[in-house]
Amino acid sequence: MQIINSIQTLKNTIHPWRQAGEKIAFVPTMGNLHDGHIQLVRTARQQADRVVVSIFVNPVQFGPNEDFASYPRTEQQDQEKLNACGIDLLFLPSVAEMYPQPLQTQVSIKGLSTMLCGASRPGHFDGVAVVVCKLLNMVQPDVLLLGEKDFQQLAVVKQMVTDLNMPTHIQSVPTVRQADGLALSSRNAYLSASERQRAPMLYQALCAVRDAIISGAIDYQALVSQQTQTLVSAGFLVDYFQICRSTDLMPATLADQHLVILIAAKLGKTRLIDNVYFSKQTL
Template sequence: MQTITTVSELRNAIRVWRLAGESIAFVPTMGNLHEGHLKLVEVARGKAARVVVSIFVNPAQFGVGEDFETYPRSEREDQDKLHAVGTDLLFLPAVSEVYAIDAKTVVTVTGLSDLYCGASRPGHFKGVATVVCKLFNMVQPDIALFGLKDFQQLTIIQIMVRDLNIPVEIIGVETVREASGLAMSSRNSYLTAEQRAIAPKLYKALCAARAAILAGHRSYAEIEHNAGLFLQESGFQTDYFCVCRSRDLKKAETGDGNLVLLAAAKLGKTRLIDNIRFSIPNK
């Protein structure tokens, strides 16, 4: 596995592969890799001749008072994990390599970026869209893979690629969960032992809401309210719990068949997100 830190080195490596007619898959990450990240690499290996992974903790997607400085970083361990799963190239740039000191350009997907996580973290998705667009320009992959746990993020990236005519196929990969049902996340390392016992209840709330809808309940506001109460009683501070249409993340209505349940809640200082996508069978 090559590990490189500059855009010029990256482009030289990509050029060699392109001249050989090889396809390229890209997995952007912020490091502190877990089994969910490695699943992305595994899927990528089956879809392209070469796999590029980036590790870059993007300052532009962290707000004031968020955990940019304390975000878990484990570069040595990450490199070992990526080497073991057959990554061809690790791109490990410094902030100064990604952002010019006088950068004036940002990418924003209007509307959707201000909902859900965007409402709680103003500017977050502007930072995500900007860095992903830049990384796509640097790597110029054929396909890019993202975890479905960050469903709003994935939707925003899909819209950005469509609107800007970026020639990258976006592939979403199913969420990898712990045995308890807790979605794997780099931020799970913040949880105390007591909190880790409570954290799976976020997924339990999603499963209960899905079961209620599939059983015929269509009062989505009531389902959202009950889920919020359950999370609050379990020790969470609920940010949002929403029944949405999966295609555009707008609030679901009774006639909608393809749904996604989006949830975010704090447990202590740790913010957890999760979702479940499903379809209502035709009667």
Template sequence: MQTVDRIEALRMLLKPWRRADLKIAFVPTMGNLHAGHLRLVEAARRHADKVVVSIFVNPTQFGPTEDFASYPRTEADDSAKLSEVGADLLFLPGVAEIYPRASLTTISVAGLSTIHCGASRPGHFDGVALVVCKLLNMVQPDLLLLGEKDFQQLTLIRRMVADLNLPVAIQGVATERDDDGLALSSRNGYLTAPQRASAPELYRCLRAAGDAIQRGERDFAGIEAAQSLRLTQAGFVVDYFTICRAADLAPATSGDMDLVILAAAKLGNTRLIDNLVCRSNG
């Protein structure tokens, strides 16, 4: 696996692949890689000739009170893992390479950037959209692979790519979970041992809500309230627990069939997110 930290060097390595008409897949990450990230790379290997992975902790998606400075940076370990799963090229830029000057351009996906996690983290998704757009312009891949754990992010990037006519296909990859159901996340490492024992309750509540919907229950507000209370009783501080239309993440109505349940809650100082896609039989 080759590693570069400059855009010019990245583009020079990509040129012969394009001349050879090789299909290029891209997996953007912020590092501190776990098995979920590696599943993305393995999926990329199955669907493309060459796989590019980026590691960049993006400052524009962190709020002023969030953990940008303390976010784990484990580049040497990450590089070894990526090499083992067959990544071809690692792009490892610094902040000055991605943002050589203050950016006057912003990208905001109206209706998606400011709801759910966007309401709790103002500006977060604008920062995500901007850096993903920049990285796509740098790599110019045929295929972009993203995890489904952050379903709102995946939905937002799909819409941005469609609206801007970016020539890349997007493939979502299923959430990787521990044996107890907790979605893998770099932030799980912040949990204390007692918090880690409680954390799987988030997924259990999502499944309970999904089971209720599939049984034909249509009182979505009641389901949301019941599972939010259950989380609170388990020690979580609930940000939201919301049943949405899968297509646009708007609040679901009784006539909607394809749904996603989105949840975010804190255990101590650690914010966990998860989701469950389900289909109503009502």
């Protein structure tokens, strides 16, 4: 595994791979790697001749009161995990390397960037879009692997790649969960012991709504309200809980077949997100 810190060295290393016709897969991360990230890397290894992973805690996607300074950084452990996966290249740039001067260019996806998480985290998805755009221009991968846990982020990046005709295929990978259903996340480390015990209720609420829809329930708002109350009673501060079309994340109607139920809530000081995606046509 090569560890590279500069953009120019990254390009110089990848160029002969591309010239040789090798397929390149790319997994962008912010480090503090868990089994969800490793599943992305393993999937990439199956799909390509070369695997590139980046670790970069991107400051422009954090708001003024968010946890950029305290975001877990576990560089040595991350390198060991990636080396064990047999990746070819780890791109580990500094903030100065990625942003040598203040950005004058904005990458913004209308609609998708301002709903759901975007409503409570203004500018977050603009920051995600610009760093992913930069990384895709640097690596120029054949396939980009992203997790479905961050479903809105996945939708934003898909829209950007489509709109800008970027020659990269996006491969989504299902959410990896603990045995009790809690979606793996770097922010789970912030949970206290008591909060960790209650955290799986988020996934349980999603599954309850999904199962009710499968059983024929048609009052979506009532389903969400009931589960929201259960979560609030357990100490969650619910940001949003919505049943959406999976294609554009607009509120779902009864006629829509491909659905995603998304939730974001705070438990103590930790903000958790999760979703379940399903198609009514296959039920």
